[in-house]
Amino acid sequence: xxxxxxxxxxxxxxxxxxDWMDKYAYLIELGGDLEPMxxxxxxxxxxxxxxxxxxxLHAEYNDGLMKYYAFSDAVIxxxxxxxxxxxxxxxxxxxxxxxxxxxxxxxxxxxxLSPTRSNGLAAMVKQIKIYALAYSKA
Amino acid sequence: MQDVLNIRNYFPxxxxxxxxxxxxxxxxxxTTHRLQSVIDAYxxxxxxSNGNVHRSPHYLGQMATKSFENTRDKVQEFIHAKxxxxxxxxxxxxxxxxxxxxxxxxxxINEGDEIIVSEMxxxxxxxxxxxxxxxxxxxxxxxxxxxEGNLLLDExxxxxxxxxxxxxxxxxxxxxxxxxxxEKIIEKAHRKGAHxxxxxxxxxxxxxxxxxxxxxxFFAFSAHKMYGPTGVGVLYxxxxxxxxxxxxxxxxxxxxxxxxxxxxxxxxxxxxxxxxPDFTSVASFSKAIDFINSIDLSACISHENKLxxxxxxxxxxxxxxMFYGTSANKASLLSFTIEGMHPFDTATLIDKLxxxxxxxxxxxxxxxxxxxxxxxxxxSFAPYNTFEEIDQFYVALLRIREMFS
Ligand SMILES: Cc1ncc(COP(=O)(O)O)c(C=O)c1O
Numbered sequence: 001x002x003x004x005x006x007x008x009x010x011x012x013x014x015x016x017x018x019d020w021m022d023k024y025a026y027l028i029e030l031g032g033d034l035e036p037m038x039x040x041x042x043x044x045x046x047x048x049x050x051x052x053x054x055x056x057l058h059a060e061y062n063d064g065l066m067k068y069y070a071f072s073d074a075v076i077x078x079x080x081x082x083x084x085x086x087x088x089x090x091x092x093x094x095x096x097x098x099x100x101x102x103x104x105x106x107x108x109x110x111x112x113l114s115p116t117r118s119n120g121l122a123a124m125v126k127q128i129k130i131y132a133l134a135y136s137k138a
Numbered sequence: 139m140q141d142v143l144n145i146r147n148y149f150p151x152x153x154x155x156x157x158x159x160x161x162x163x164x165x166x167x168x169t170t171h172r173l174q175s176v177i178d179a180y181x182x183x184x185x186x187s188n189g190n191v192h193r194s195p196h197y198l199g200q201m202a203t204k205s206f207e208n209t210r211d212k213v214q215e216f217i218h219a220k221x222x223x224x225x226x227x228x229x230x231x232x233x234x235x236x237x238x239x240x241x242x243x244x245x246x247i248n249e250g251d252e253i254i255v256s257e258m259x260x261x262x263x264x265x266x267x268x269x270x271x272x273x274x275x276x277x278x279x280x281x282x283x284x285x286e287g288n289l290l291l292d293e294x295x296x297x298x299x300x301x302x303x304x305x306x307x308x309x310x311x312x313x314x315x316x317x318x319x320x321e322k323i324i325e326k327a328h329r330k331g332a333h334x335x336x337x338x339x340x341x342x343x344x345x346x347x348x349x350x351x352x353x354x355x356f357f358a359f360s361a362h363k364m365y366g367p368t369g370v371g372v373l374y375x376x377x378x379x380x381x382x383x384x385x386x387x388x389x390x391x392x393x394x395x396x397x398x399x400x401x402x403x404x405x406x407x408x409x410x411x412x413x414x415p416d417f418t419s420v421a422s423f424s425k426a427i428d429f430i431n432s433i434d435l436s437a438c439i440s441h442e443n444k445l446x447x448x449x450x451x452x453x454x455x456x457x458x459x460m461f462y463g464t465s466a467n468k469a470s471l472l473s474f475t476i477e478g479m480h481p482f483d484t485a486t487l488i489d490k491l492x493x494x495x496x497x498x499x500x501x502x503x504x505x506x507x508x509x510x511x512x513x514x515x516x517x518s519f520a521p522y523n524t525f526e527e528i529d530q531f532y533v534a535l536l537r538i539r540e541m542f543s
Binding site: 021 | 157480481482483485486487490497498512513541542
């Protein structure tokens with residue numbers, strides 16, 4: 001699936017929740033289900049530090065597609081990380097670079113992606129794009 | 139305290155709703171709510187006293203200067219300073235400490251001199267000293283604390299040497315709540331001939347402050363943590379030290395005479411107040427001092443202490459909770475972690491229920507490292523908080539806990 005389509009699918013899923021409790025319960029579920037990153041990737045060079053929580057991100061490039069691995073110590077952040085991986089992982093670098101992140105505000109989670117919110121997520125999105133940029137020339 | 143409910147009426151911010159829920163404000167150590175009288179004074183002064191302080195010769199300027207300088211008198215009286223020109227207005231505690239780190243550093247610090255801070259300082263009482271040490275080739279030493287959150291005074295004794303120039307410690311820790319024995323710390327330093335800066339950001343509303351009795355050389359605090367406006371802080375400094383110290387910033391109002399050959403500096407306090415200050419906020423700050431003077435501070439402190447004990451007793455029942463800062467001598471804030479509840483997750487959800495709490499590293503990385511944790515949660519009380527709010531907080535925490543299991 002294309003990035004755009006995945007984003008639309010996520011927006012649709014979230015439209016089903018009528019209150020924040022359900023939405024966050026879903027994020028917690030997603031966070032709980034996120035596969036732990038291989039331990040060898042969970043190293044200090046891959047850490048994105050925030051005052052509130054930490055995110056680890058590792059990227060690989062194979063056969064024209066980016067593959068991202070990510071993890072966090074906070075479960076809600078992990079839930080959002082899972083969404084971001086669903087959108088951006090296994091996609092061509094060029095598409096990742098061109099992709100918007102509007103879906104985050106459409107599902108009402110933009111407060112977590114604001115650059116001043118020091119949970120590591122905004123920096124993670126930026127880093128995802130930086131990796132994509134590095135391989136877009138490959 | 140019998141009139142807690144009464145006191146709430148003075149703070150319009152307390153009766154608002156957030157996310158559709160009545161606000162429960164437990165983040166007072168970060169910033170308190172502002173008084174209606176401060177807000178009213180601000181909106182009045184910004185019209186009636188809108189001339190540039192100390193400069194504009196017209197009526198509005200005279201009014202600005204008068205209300206600005208009245209506040210200086212009020213602050214002097216409030217902390218019992220000897221002279222009004224020992225009160226310097228800054229943007230906050232942080233700027234006050236940076237001022238001393240720069241100006242005292244330039245004047246008194248030589249290579250190999252020693253500065254002492256404690257392990258429980260806010261970053262704003264660590265980083266300016268590190269920068270100064272870097273600049274002057276001085277050495278920074280650290281007083282450790284024990285797991286309860288008490289400073290190790292024996293260690294302090296052994297850190298004090300002939301080369302110690304300045305000791306900078308907080309009167310009350312913003313994470314552990316510990317009320318430090320600053321009188322003892324100051325006396326020991328003075329015996330060695332060292333000066334002392336006290337970070338009074340937290341203490342200013344939790345303790346009666348008499349500068350001359352404490353006898354510290356510098357004292358810093360922020361108006362926004364004592365029901366006053368944002369953007370205003372105070373540096374108290376002893377006259378003879380301030381006289382000798384180099385100015386911090388150059389600009390208008392701090393000079394006596396300027397030529398391209400030579401500039402002579404003005405007198406205290408304006409020597410340290412370059413540029414147009416936030417004079418409207420400074421002037422409205424006097425209303426916060428009026429308020430604190432009008433209430434029974436001992437009754438407020440006693441109410442806050444009861445809230446603290448009550449919260450401890452209540453939260454203790456939560457499985458996996460750990461408290462940080464259990465000194466017998468502590469102010470009304472409580473930092474904790476709960477197993478299985480990441481502080482960020484908890485804060486995100488509890489915010490949706492209307493509770494304002496602080497989470498994260500709280501500008502105190504060394505404290506996080508001391509306990510080997512990444513982040514904590516903190517609730518901190520003001521006299522306007524109630525036991526019912528603590529009950530509601532407890533129920534909310536349990537409700538959120540369920541979402542994680
Ligand atoms: C102990 C302590 N010192 C210094 C500060 C810094 O104060 P401000 O940010 O108002 O300059 C704070 C505020 O968080 C504090 O709690």
